[in-house]
Amino acid sequence: MNKALRISHVGLRGIVGQGLTATHVLEFAAAFGTFLEPGRPVVLGRDPRLSGHMIREGVLASLLGCGHDVIDLGVVSTPVVQHAIQRLDAAGGIAISASHNTIDWNALRFFGPSGIYLNTAEAGELLDIYHLRRFRFAPWDQLGKLTVTTEAIDAYLDGLARVFDLPRLRPLRVVVDCCNGASALILRRMNERFGCGFILINERVDGRTVAHTPNTSASIVELQLAPLMQPLRADAGFLFDMDADRVALADELGRGVSEEMVLPLLADSLLPASPGKLIIANLSSTALLEDVAARHGGRVLRVPVGRQAAIDALSTYRPEQIALAGEGTGAVMMPQFRFVYDGIASMLAILHTICDRGQPLSRILAGYPRHHILKAEVPLTSPRIPALLEELQELFPDGELDRSDGLRIAWPDRWFHVRVSQTEPIIRVIAEQRDSEPRELFETLLDRVRRWN
Amino acid sequence: MAREHLLKVGVSGVRGVIGGFLTPGLAASFAQAFGTYVGQGPVVLGRDTRTSGPMLTHAVNCGLLAAGCEVIDLGVMPTPTIQIYVAHRKARGGIALTASHNPPEYNALKLFNHEGLFFNQYERSELLDLFHQSQFTQAGNEEIRTVKPDFTTAPALHFERVLRHVDADRIRSRRFRVALDGVNGAGSAMSVEFLSTVLATRLEAIAVDPTQVFPRIAEPRPDTLTDLAALVRRTGADIGFGQDPDGDRLAVCDENGTVLDNDDVLALAVERALAYTPGDVVVNLTTSATIDDIAARHGRRVHRTPVGEANVVDRMQAVRAAIGGEGSSGGIIFPAVHLCRDSYTAMALLLDLMAETGQTVSALVAGLPRYSRLAGKVPFEHGRLGTLMQNLEASFPDAQTNRTDGLKLLWEGRWLHIRSSNTEPLLRLAVEARTPGEAQSLFDAAWRRLTG
Missing domain, CATH: 3.40.120.10 (Alpha-D-Glucose-1,6-Bisphosphate, subunit A, domain 3)
Incomplete structure (x- = not known):
């Protein structure tokens, strides 16, 4: 399955044209414009992807339409956007970048004051505003102004x-x-x-x-x-x-x-x-x-x-x-x-x-x-992941246990982690050991995981 | 219950109030539908001086780029200038962001095809279907183009087109004193250049700062142009011009400070055009019979259309008209320059007429066939229009009738016309007769039947 659009706490991400459209951009930026407190400017920057031209225009329209002044940094890195938010005492910012994804992708990343990514509670609020689609647009005489700068x-x-x-x-x-x-x-x-x-x-x-x-x-x-x-x-x-x-x-x-x-x-x-x-x-x-x-x-x-x-x-x-x-x-x-x-x-x-x-x-x-790490991905087909993790936990009763994200069990010289990916339908299996490869542990894990899938 | 028209998405495009009605998302989607319809290639964009212009420019840019079009951004530019540029540039089409004469809280998208003409009814309904189906061209990363600004070349192009059809040297040699009210609109800077530099008039201008809001009601009419009339009187100007925010309509003030009836302005332009240009005249049903008399003098026909610039333009194209326009709303359409309503062409034709005849504006108007006109607005409920029309028709059995846009009743030397407004829940009543007394009694008779 080609997941060409993802809307989540991390923001908006997708393949431009196939999943991510102008409408998504305008609505998500309007949600952010509604989420932000009025009064201070919003910083905008983008990576060099061509689709950034289109997305920039949409983001500008929605932010100005919500009454926010915008400072556009042009093509910059995401850290430069975050730095500028802090330096310019802005209300927040948007980086248009799909970062490490392939060139056909793009994304909106949202930052609060001082340039930090939105935390889960804030991102949840933004998502709710997006889904409600009741955006707070400014009247004709209170629209935002754009400033373009090359000094960032x-x-x-x-x-x-x-x-x-x-x-x-x-x-x-x-x-x-x-x-x-x-x-x-x-x-x-x-x-x-x-x-x-x-x-x-x-x-x-x-x-x-x-x-x-x-x-x-x-x-x-x-x-x-x-x-x-x-x-x-x-x-x-x-x-x-x-x-x-x-x-x-x-x-x-x-x-x-x-x-x-x-x-x-x-x-x-x-x-x-x-x-x-x-x-x-x-x-x-x-x-x-x-x-x-x-x-x-x-x-x-x-x-x-x-x-x-x-x-x-x-x-x-x-x-x-x-x-x-x-x-x-x-x-x-x-x-x-x-x-x-x-x-x-x-x-x-x-x-x-x-x-x-x-x-x-x-x-x-x-x-x-020297730590040797082995990693594998197993396609996710079973919904019975909790039972799988339960079985693995019983199999290794002696290690230090962490269940906050899948299952991680650690011993003084080795550890493993089995979890479901947030971005793809796969189970990730990782095992690491000091001085030599944890081949036996890794194969045992893979064997068990595959049996459940 | 009458409602305010906060948003209208229809065959003439999108128009609405900024702040939740005409939203950036709606503008972008409409632009993407437009880009899908005209196809990938250059699309020209310009705007009037409304505060929402920059915001909507970004929204429209977004929609056009998403459809894989390249955008040529003319910035603040009169609508006719945008249209001429579209045709010259051989672009796929054009969009003007302007709500024309509507109040400043409104804005709208006006749409032009590759010839720089308003979309005809087939193009309009096709686009509207595309918009509602939301099946847009979605360009991928490699197909996405950029916005290319061109803020300078369009005005000269427009002037050059206009000057081909007047004796510019003769106008310059007269050193007319001209008063101008630019309503701080899209034409502000361009009109100053046109009148004082290109046509060498001695210009007295007010409201020509495009960074400021409209200082008066945006529609140029006798009751909104009191500042212009005062300016004419104070400066002893030969003529006064009042523009609307997107520079397509023009109202005119004579040397005494009297703002002319827009039908008379059109009549003077028709007189001027028919003297040199072969072809018929196209006007809407509400335009004065003065036009028929003038056309008759030149042995030309008058074609009548429903109200609306697009209707007039469609017919003008079909009959290869020499000139056209809509009387009361101001503005003339002279296809030799471009098939669009254009205040610059109107200014040039009037100055040329003055230069050629040596007559004052008031003397020129005095030479026109005389009619008296009255107009009024009646609030009504949409469902009652048919009944009202039937009653009215029944009470005047001796009249010739025309039902192409509301109801027009005609007699020798007088007529009355009622139609439902496209923009407001109102019935518009207009009457015309040879004398003020006749006009008044016809108006009163109709008014009683509509409101009784």
Whole structure:
């Protein structure tokens, strides 16, 4: 089944023309215009997809029609939109981007004041307004005004330059695969202003074609970026999705680094300065995080998979209690950036670690305990998932149990997680073990899961 | 119970009040239906100066882009200028965002085909079906085009078309003193350029700031143009022009500060056009018999249509008319320039007539056949129209009747016409006769039967 349209707490997402239409855009943006308090402006930005032109017009019409002034940043990354919301003291914002989905997709992502994704309660309110379709439109003499600005990327770079010593990165030879996305515009400007000398590939931004699937999985890195590392004598390579909220990397030996490694690498570099703080990660992320946290006296808080759970968890803590939050997909939020998934900030933090340690990336990675992870997807056909999970739980009575998102059972040196995907009709099976592959455990799990399906 | 027409989706497009009635979603859907109908290719978009114009521009852009069209955005531009540009640019069609003479809280989508003409009745009903079926062309990422602004080339194109049909040098050489009330509309800047730069008149202009709201009732009529009349008297102007917000209608004030009857303005333009252009005249049923007398002088026929610009234009196209218009609502249609109501053509023809004859406006009007006209509005319930018409027809058995739009009763030298308004729950009554006394008694007789 081709699910070309998804309307959920995460927003509106679909294949433009096949599922996602102008009507959806106008109605969802009108719902957001009704949801937001009047008075302060709303920030808008989009990734380079051509469909962004159409969606931008629809979003503008509805927001102006609801009486909100709009500040349009043009083609930028999603983190730039979030940064601008905070900087301009806006009521909220919309990023038009399907991020790591293929080029034919697009999406609306909604942010509240200070640029944070809507939490589940707020997103639920927005969905209710959308379904009720009783939008609050302004009368003819109270309609919003549009301001178009091109300064957002520079303001965002100013923000990065306050946290990171950018000129210090100059000696590093860094290759970046922009995947024809918004990161190309930002990194080009960073090279101009700070002399970073990043070598950009797939940096043509026309919104029509992408050199490869814009996701940050290890397999894409292996295929696209890793082979260039040695020929270009690069110290590190990075790969972004279309709106640069996620990042993946490759080391100087030309090896793709699992997207799982972004979070531990950043935890290792941030925790020393914030001892004892929390790392928020999901139940499917590597146990290496616990190893790294233990090294620095930090603690890992495991939450259900998905952006929404991380956002909700964040909102229940004070910012100063948290060192880092993120997912195993290379999407990481750091407190310096008010908890925005920001691939470019993650890249800069990793480059700083390389500078600080004075070691090649491969040596830094080799210093961590080796965890072997096995992942599989089984088509979901049975409705009897609770019974399946019950059976698995009885089969492994001795581990540490977590039932907050499917079933996760952990032992000191290994863990597994079985859950139903939120986005596709599949069951995800993941098992990880220190030092060697958990082949036997993994096969047992798959066998049981398949028997129920 | 009479209701306010807050929203009307019909064969003439979409018109409604901003703030929950004419919503951005409705405008976008209608535009996407339009884009589906005209096909992928360039579509021209322009708007008048209403506050809702920018918001609706984005909505229409969205709908057109979603249908795979490219949008050429002319920004604030008079409706006739948009129409001329559509034809020149060989676009798939055009949309003007304007509620014409309606109050500022209204807006509407006016739709043009690839020739820059209003959709005819077949095109209109086809589009309406498409809209209701919601089966739109849905462009995917690769088929989505962009909005291309062109805020500058259209006015010159329009002026050039108009000037082909008048002796511009003769007009310039007269250095007329002209008063203008632009109602802060779409024509504001363009009219100043046309009158003072292109035609070298000595211009006294008010309400020519397109960033401001309409300073008067938007429909240019004698009772709404008191500021223009005062301006004419104060500056000793030879003529005064009053536009509507989208620059298609024109009202005229003579050198004494008297605002002319719009039927007389049309009559002067017809006089002027028939002297040089072969072809018949098309007007609506409510337009003065003055037109018949003038056409007769030139040996031309007058064709009568139901009220509504689209009806007049359809017939003009069919009979290859030289000129046409709708008397009371103001504005003339001169196909040699473009088959649309156009205040610029009207201004040029009148100035040309003045330059050629050397006569004042009041003297020109005095030379027209004299008729007296009266008009009134009767509130009524929709279901009663048929009964009212039958009663009226029965009380005047000696009249010739025409039932193509309401009921028109004709006698030698006088007529009366009742019809239901397209825009309000009203019955419009108009009468005309050779003398004020005759007109009044005919009006009173009809009024008694309609309200009694």
